[in-house]
Amino acid sequence: MHRMKPLPSFLLQRYQGWKATTYAENGAWYKRLATEGQRPRAMVISCCDSRVNVTSIFGADQGEFFIHRNIANLVPPFEPDGEHHGTSAAVEYAVNVLQVAHLVVLGHSRCGGVQGCLDMCEGRAPELEEKGSFVGRWMDILRPKFPEVADLATPEDKAERLEQLAVITSMENLMTFPFVEARVNDGSLSIHGLWTDIAEGGLKQFMGKTLDFQPV
Known part of the structure; x- marks a missing residue:
């Protein structure tokens, strides 16, 4: 020390x-x-990226949002194995203790974590394949979605789509938590997926009926 x-x-x-x-x-x-x-109305799960400022985007005051940040705004599946799970602990606290009414997953453009996943899946990042890579093993959460972008025309298209799939992955995984599923089913909790374009300041939300992201 x-x-x-x-x-x-x-x-x-x-x-x-x-x-x-x-x-x-x-x-x-x-x-x-x-x-x-604190009595936050919503939990926001966003990326660690310094360019993503949740409170600024929504004009939020201190105490309004319970915010959890990690690489690529990912939520792992429910896995009560007795190990350390920072994101899962934050979700549990927000839903069961703070009783938030909304869970918001916020993805963004030019995400370094998502780009790392792309590089790993396309064989350009052997360092992320190593067992000791915390980033690589974390991005394994998103890796199963890579086949959905593998045939897209440009690297930019692949990156943007995988960024949005990271949001979808997190929403899917949130529903594997029994206490989240129970509150969604009884109508006391809603899940929202967002993607923001850093350069343009745009915001898109995932639409459950059409299964795509549309501008707000």
Whole structure:
């Protein structure tokens, strides 16, 4: 632990600026959040990508969303094997403890994780094939969808479609959790799939009736 270092100055300056402005102007709201606890209406599962800012996209205030981020916004299948499952734990907490009404999976364009899956499936990323690659083994969740994009015309088409299939995969896997399925069936929980274009600021949602993504 002796090798741990203090925060870099730019982070300290930004914190001090936030404390002096945003917090100072909304101190009562932050204190209320602390004393009354969180009551988010939705859980958003999004990518770790720094270009995807969930709260900015939806204009959300602190306390509105329960947000979980991971590589390529993937949800693994329900697997109660006693091992560590960060994403599954977040889903369990959101659904069973916080009683959120919505589960939102948000994918995005130019996703590095999805590109890694493509590279792995097409033989360009042997390092991801190694057993010790955390990214590679995580992207194995998406790998079964590769045949659906293998014959598309361009690399861009493949990437965009696989990004959207990552959202679909997560929605499918969410329904393997018994407590999610039960609440979806009784109407107290809904699942939503979204894909955003970083460059254009566009947003598409998965439509259950047509089984495709359409602009909102």
